[in-house]
Amino acid sequence: MADYTIKQKKQAILNSFILSAVMLIPGITASLLSNSLIVLTDVLQETSEALAILFSFISIRKVAKGKNMDYDYGYGKLEGFSSLLIAGIIFISLLVILFNAWKGLTEPEGLMGTGVFIAIGVSLISSVISVIQWGKYKKISETSTSPIIEGQLSLYRAKFLNDSIVSVSLIIGIIFRHHVWAQYIDPVGGLLLAGFLAYSAYTLFSSSMDNLMDKILEEGLQIAILRALDLNFDKYDALHDIRSRRSGSEIYIDVFLGFNPDRTMGNGIQDIQAIRQYILEETGKASVNIIPHV
Numbered sequence: 001m002a003d004y005t006i007k008q009k010k011q012a013i014l015n016s017f018i019l020s021a022v023m024l025i026p027g028i029t030a031s032l033l034s035n036s037l038i039v040l041t042d043v044l045q046e047t048s049e050a051l052a053i054l055f056s057f058i059s060i061r062k063v064a065k066g067k068n069m070d071y072d073y074g075y076g077k078l079e080g081f082s083s084l085l086i087a088g089i090i091f092i093s094l095l096v097i098l099f100n101a102w103k104g105l106t107e108p109e110g111l112m113g114t115g116v117f118i119a120i121g122v123s124l125i126s127s128v129i130s131v132i133q134w135g136k137y138k139k140i141s142e143t144s145t146s147p148i149i150e151g152q153l154s155l156y157r158a159k160f161l162n163d164s165i166v167s168v169s170l171i172i173g174i175i176f177r178h179h180v181w182a183q184y185i186d187p188v189g190g191l192l193l194a195g196f197l198a199y200s201a202y203t204l205f206s207s208s209m210d211n212l213m214d215k216i217l218e219e220g221l222q223i224a225i226l227r228a229l230d231l232n233f234d235k236y237d238a239l240h241d242i243r244s245r246r247s248g249s250e251i252y253i254d255v256f257l258g259f260n261p262d263r264t265m266g267n268g269i270q271d272i273q274a275i276r277q278y279i280l281e282e283t284g285k286a287s288v289n290i291i292p293h294v
């Protein structure tokens with residue numbers, strides 16, 4: 001399966017923003033015509049998510065322009081910042097949901113108005129769109145992962161659950177609207193959504209910070225590097241250090257090896273190239289530097 005290019009990723013995120021912006025129109029209409037707290041919360045969340053997608057598009061657009069002499073590694077960091085921003089926006093949405101849920105529990109009201117039916121239709125359509133977008137970004141992440149793509153994947157996973165909770169809550173609320181207990185469906189649905197959003201914000205924040213703080217590669221890639229070095233143990237005399245990190249979708253590996261000083265430069269270069277090629281084969285796409293060390 002071929003890797004997705006930056007241009008394809010940028011187009012995918014632009015399409016996502018357009019879809020989100022279009023879906024906001026009926027959502028806002030439903031919010032104005034209903035007294036549902038969960039519909040209001042959903043509109044606020046959809047607005048924050050649309051802004052998050054827009055910020056992601058701006059970030060990946062800068063990445064697509066290519067690197068320059070001023071920021072050799074900074075464009076990968078930009079992806080991490082974008083994902084961190086999405087986590088922050090999800091957290092703000094979480095606070096809004098918690099506030100509305102508390103208000104709904106203390107001052108419960110029944111669902112009414114045509115806006116509720118509009119909201120049900122919008123939520124059902126939005127859930128289908130979320131599943132499609134979720135699948136698309138999952139496919140992209142399987143071959144060309146990056147913090148910004150992982151951010152979109154997490155966002156649409158959260159959107160699908162959000163749309164499902166909104167749809168089910170509104171449908172049950174309308175069917176049983178004459179019962180007192182049905183007045184609590186809105187805030188309870190908001191609390192369920194809040195729990196999932198809290199988890200999504202935490203995982204996204206954690207992965208973004210790992211990227212920004214240059215955390216070493218995951219254990220599987222570390223083992224792959226050691227396996228490549230083990231297969232070429234006769235080509236060097238000492239292993240001094242291994243440093244690795246991610247910068248956006250890029251992987252950087254620096255291996256510090258000791259060589260016999262009596263070895264000719266030509267033989268040394270051949271061995272370095274062989275070791276580097278083995279590491280590339282074991283780890284896949286990466287920037288690998290073999291650094292002679294005394």
